[in-house]
Amino acid sequence: MLVYTLRRLLVAAGVVFAVYTLTFCLSHIEIFNPPVNWVEALLGVPEEKRTKLGLADPARLMLGQHGDVNTVERIREELGLDDPVFFNTRAFRSGSYLSPASWSQFFHDQRHETQYFRSLFNLLLNFDLGKANRTQQPVSEMLIQGASVTLQLALAGIVVAVVMGLTLGILSAVYQNTWVDRLAMIGAILGISVPIYLVGLVSILLFTKYWRLLPGVGMDESVLPWLTVHLPWFIVPPGWLLEVRLPVYLVLPAIALGVRPGAALARMMRTTMLEVIRQDYIRTARAKGLDEWTVVMKHAVRNALIPVVTVLGLELAGLLTGAVLTETIFSIPGLGYQSWSALKDMNTPLIMGTVLLVSVVYVLANLLVDLSYAFLDPRIRYS
């Protein structure tokens, strides 16, 4: 188990590293100064051939189209944008590339005077993700702010998804091939078909604009009360916390975000429940004379819960994708909204930070999901 976890962690680190490098390459391709041969592609476009008019040039983005040329130069200098991206060949170009002295010079240059290795070492040694363009706010700070908001939203979305998915899934499995089942399954396919922004806009239209019941935009914790949601008795075991308190401003976004994973969960839950219900121990439980609800809730549902964890793990990427759309509609200042505006403004450090965070979260979540199988089902052993 420990060996398995360590090996998976190693692979996870590799994946995150690959993602980081890929994003770096993508964001440092010189779109407006394209390399013309492979030497230039590896070593960078030589200075005398650069036009310095690139729209994606951070200095240009900060100062605008008509920014002072000298200031652009100074900012490029400060941010180290004129340094080579991957390889610094100064030590070799000086001529003494055979002497070991130039090698240490080479490693020093690679560490401090190339954009890729400088940012990589800054990240690994100082946990420094750089500063956002224009505002110069540290990216890590912005990410923590955004992630805390998105975490609330995602948790609320998961609550909606689990409540909806388990209810529909259990009902349709118990009443298999009746109209309850058909209705629930058509509803579930509709749920995975509906675009998030349609759910969001319809709910804003009805609940915010027409009935004026719930806030539809932004998040203001100070004024708004909490909404207490009582979970149905068959979802939480007796004695557990029976209610979930949602901040009122998160209700509509959580519904918009939770519909899709909820529908996926309902379909998965139905399939697994139908498999479990055919097992011998269910027949035994029925033969003991237990009433049908006890059989379903205590014996069947608990054994059908493994796919719930799987789907939640798989839907995590979907939740983050959904968070971009949800936060854009409801103007919630979370990670999704932040990355959307970062992409619109070509805020490269922020884009890279977001992608890195997202990939770390996703890889770790997958690892946790795999490990939780072994926890939920002791027959599964990783060696």
Added chain:
Amino acid sequence: MHDNGKIFVLSYSSPEVWLRLVAAAVLVLLMLAPLAPMPVWRSLWIDAWKRLKRNLSAMAGYYIILGLCLVAFLAPWIGPYTPSYQDYAAVEQRSAETLSGKYADTVVRLPDFSGEHWLSVDNLGRDVFSRLVHGSVISLEVAVISQGVAVAIGTVLGLIAGYYGGWIDALLMAATEVILAFPFLLLVMTIIAMFGIPTIETIFVIIGLIGWPSIARVVRAQVLSLKQKEFIEAARAMGATDARILFQHLSPNTMAPIIVQVSLGMAGAILSEAGLSFLGFGAQEPTPSWGLMVAKSQGDLVPLWWLPILPGVAIMLAVFGFNLLGDGLRDALDPRMKT
């Protein structure tokens, strides 16, 4: 066929018009296909088609998709206006009604559907019905092109990974992991942001380039279960080359899962394109893309609620159709999976 700024002028001497009519006729024939008599012999595909016909929801999906294709091919006949024609008079009349007329103090007003503009006009005076009709072309194009790209890449890589195994399998599966590890929309948006907003055709291809891992996985799983079978062993014993075994013997047997995956992938592709356009990274004005229509009119949710809702419902309907058909195909092609 050309547009004179207001409507499409159809010249029946041009081949495009006739191609569209022939395609529409084929679609009508496909709509009648469930009524056709079935052959007496049996095969995988005939049995699957029989099972599919019995599946009510799958047939609903089948007809939704065929209807959508019909609308797309007959768009110049059905949508009365060109998608970019602006009727200023209609906008002025609406704003007069909204600001000082009979809707002056209502939050949610009744839609001003009329005989001239069946589903009214948007805030720039463009006919919503025509834009919805011509938007179906974009949605179907993204479905077909992106899945074509995804199948071309995914099948080959899946076959190779499953057949050869070893490090090449590990490498390809790691690649699929990395691609799937990204939130889809964020990855596409990152690529698009880096290279600038591309043309709509490029977006179709990008969605396909990122959609191949799911197909590669399905193909690989199928190949892994097939390559130990006797017929592959026999082919190898007869001296067949790897390429021949892969493309002559293995790839036909991966068709069924690919078809299912493509149908579901088309639903995903339509949703992705609409989402990208909604966020401003996909189709640009004046392309009549459904996602873009939602984005551009969501500010008018009150009081013109139907402007963003109608294209949203159109997206949902198209995706719903592909999902229904995909589910039905899975049940029909792999009855063991059916619960």
